[in-house]
Amino acid sequence: MNERLKLLRKALKLNQLEFAEKIQIGRSTLAGYENGLTNITDRSIRDICRVFYVNEDWLRTGEGNMFRARNTTNEELALQVGKLLKTDDEFTKNLFLEYLKLPPEMKTLFEDFVHNLAKSK
Structure with missing residues (x-):
């Protein structure tokens, strides 16, 4: 090993x-x-x-492939939400909840903001 x-x-x-x-x-x-x-x-x-x-x-x-398949988006979301629920991170919980309440056009604006933020790293 x-x-x-x-x-x-x-x-x-x-x-x-x-x-x-x-x-x-x-x-x-x-x-x-x-x-x-x-x-x-x-x-x-x-x-x-x-x-x-x-x-x-x-x-x-040594049997099989070195790597396993990554989680699907739904599996990863379930995993991350499960982790979040076990924390005291109220900011992230509230951010997630407020995002889900947004109308579709506001979600699009927020998504654009996040993508631009990620590009600026």
């Missing part, structure tokens, strides 16, 4: 620090995993699969 982990990180074009930060472990922990000095924890496996859309069977056994 350590070799597949290293292969995955390189496929994602991430260094050890970048990869480790995304799954919230230390770089030295990741290095231990990749070098086979430390067994990869089940929690790290779950985090790797969740964050990078990795096929868990591939990571554990």
Whole structure:
């Protein structure tokens, strides 16, 4: 599994620090995993699969494709709304609710604003 982990990180074009930060472990922990000095924890496996859309069977056994299919828009929306409901982020909850209440022409204006905002990054 350590070799597949290293292969995955390189496929994602991430260094050890970048990869480790995304799954919230230390770089030295990741290095231990990749070098086979430390067994990869089940929690790290779950985090790797969740964050990078990795096929868990591939990571554990080498069977199948490296990546699993990304969620459909509906699946991703359900996942994000579920996460939002579990937070105390009242601003985002209210923003979402107010957007849904907008008439279609106002939604179009808001969408244009968001797209222009994203382009300005």
